Amino acid sequence: MKKKLFFSLLIFLVLGYASLSKAYCQTLTPEEARKIAIKADQAEIYLYNLGTDNSFEYNGYLYAFLPDSVSTAEKLQSYLHPIFTETKTENLVRSLELITRDGKLAKVSTGFGTLERWEDASISPLTTNNKNEQIYLFQVPFGEEQDYTKYKIVFQYQKKYGWRISSKETTQ
Secondary structure (H helix, E strand, O other), X not given: OHHHHHHHXXXXXXXXHHHHHHHHOOOOOHHHHHHHHHHHHHHHHHHHOOOOOOEEEEOOEEXXXXXXXXXXXXXXXXXXXXXXXXXXXXXXXXXXXXXXXXXXXXXXXXXXXXXXXXXXXXXXXXXXXXXXXXXXXXXXXXXXXXXXXXXXXEEXXXXXXXXXXXXXXXXX
């Protein structure tokens, strides 16, 4: 009886551990990576491409308020966290050079757009020894010619959020 109970417990522990390990470290497919990269690109364009509506002058620069959906630090963090890790979110927010006016976030008004076609990007996996991290090389076409930009994007798996971008850099 004790032997049977011991083996039953052992099997339960082994199967439970295997399923927990699998749940914790999911594989990121190239198509899932593309979807996250497209969301990241859309978020960056949304934050950088502010027009002159609701604009004001401050220290010789024309500033525009961020849209209501991201008008406070808390809303901005909530918007970015499903896509980017905490560190990447902090770096992105820092690059926006935000100011607060009348309780709302604002940034220098710039025209920012892109002709990059992330949906047509070719994607190649790069090797990593960290099972909670996957790296992909994206070759993103832009314009009408055969031009492209290469990005090395590091994705990090976090139990609470799933796969998110921890870094994105252009490469040669």
